[in-house]
Amino acid sequence: MPTILIADDEKNIRATLVRSLRLEGYATAEAENGAQALERIESGDIDLLVLDLQMPVKDGLQVLDALSRSGPRLPVVVLTAHGSIEKAVRAVRLGAFDFIEKPPAVERILLAVSNALRYGRLEEENRRLAEEAGLGADLLGSSPPMRELAGTVSRVAPTDAFVLLLGENGTGKEVVARAIHAASPRRDRRLVTVNCAAIPETLFESELFGHNRGAFTGATEARRGKFQQADGGTLFLDEIGEIPLPLQPKMLRALDSGEVERVGGRGAERVDARVIAATNRDLAAEVAAGRFRQDLYYRLLVVPVRVPSLRERREDIPLLAGHFFAGACRRNRIRPKRLSDEALASLARGDWPGNVRELRNAMERIAILAPDDVVREADLRLLGVAAPGAGGAGRPATAAPAPAIDLTEELRGHERAIILRALERNRWRMARTARDLGLERSHLYKKIKPLGIERPPED
Secondary structure (H helix, E strand, O other): OOEEEEEOOOHHHHHHHHHHHHHOOOEEEEEOOHHHHHHHHOOOOOOEEEEEOOOOOOOHHHHHHHHHOOOOOOOEEEEEOOOOHHHHHHHHHOOOOEEEEOOOOHHHHHHHHHHHHHHHHHHHHHHHHHHHOOEOOOEOOOOHHHHHHHHHHHHHOOOOOOEEEEOOOOOOHHHHHHHHHHOOOOOOOOEEEEEHHHOOHHHHHHHHHOEOOOOOOOOOOOEOOHHHHOOOOEEEEEOHHHOOHHHHHHHHHHHHHOEEOOEOOOOOEEOOOEEEEEEOOOHHHHHHOOOOOHHHHHHHOOEEEEOOOHHHHHHHHHHHHHHHHHHHHHHOOOOOOEEOHHHHHHHHOOOOOOHHHHHHHHHHHHHHHOOOOEEOHHHHHHOOOOOOOOOOOOOOOOOOOOOOOOHHHHHHHHHHHHHHHHHHHOOOOHHHHHHHHOOOHHHHHHHHOOOOOOOOOOO
């Protein structure tokens, strides 16, 4: 349930908006001036801000200015008095999503809130995908494989050529596809993504090409497929090797002719979509085994681009680890920590079979569970992030086999110890402990009982 903060010095307007938003299923919070609003936002549990421009202590423009300098933007809908449109335009330039004249019409507010939340989710998803594969403005990494990949992206992006991304799971193929789209002439149109492995075989044709009303049981209205949705933009077909064999001829025709036919349709529709496909399979072997059409394989294989595994770019691991670690601290509202040089060296020695995705998840775990502000090599071992030469896979063959580790129980023990130390440090004051740990107080209470933490009796 999204939480909406209403910052307005007029109590009646706050009450009206609170009542209307709660009826729509939103949670709400209130602030009567700009300083209170910023303090409430720092708690980290606000999803959208409805902001009055005229307020005491700090006005709305000062709040927007502070938010613009504090990192990823919070969606903001501005309320402005009649005749203050010039200020509202300034607010939009500072990052506000929309502005509404006072007194606000409830229907207009609800529409603006819905649109702003949807926009915020899209921005968050873009940030997540960028972090997942180490993309900022550019591909993150300076190793030879990454320099080669960046060069290939820069050459292929301005064209309309089909691209086939090859690489292991977790290497960041989707984010490379997004980088190609973002650097292409189609950047202002949609990038439509399809995970071919996640579509039931019976729905494949309808999902890709659309259907007409009445085409099959349950088709109560006409629907555009992914090809039509990507018209003028880019269509990213992830796990292309999972397309059912009977549907592959229709896919080939769509790629060759640029025409698609809906299920139950009576004619072809012309679409202009650039196709980027990705797979972790050996498609040549799939062709030899009769599971993938040879003509479709060669149609996709216009510009093959190989996305390197993390093993091939070890020198990038410290940079990626630091990037993911800082992002995990920020995302989970944890005070900033840092990875020691010995920890970074240990990470760089790891095999990382899950590639960038595995590294990112490991940094999230370490950010949350490491007890100190500086993470050392010993912390990595305790948290199950061992590397060759650090008590992990690289131990000598003569070493005695290590006892089996119950990782869930190990992590539970570390979490219990971290929370217990924080409680003792803050003399069992729950609000201060929650702030210290970067948690909501209610979240802290929920954790304490399952971990078996009880306050010792007073002396």
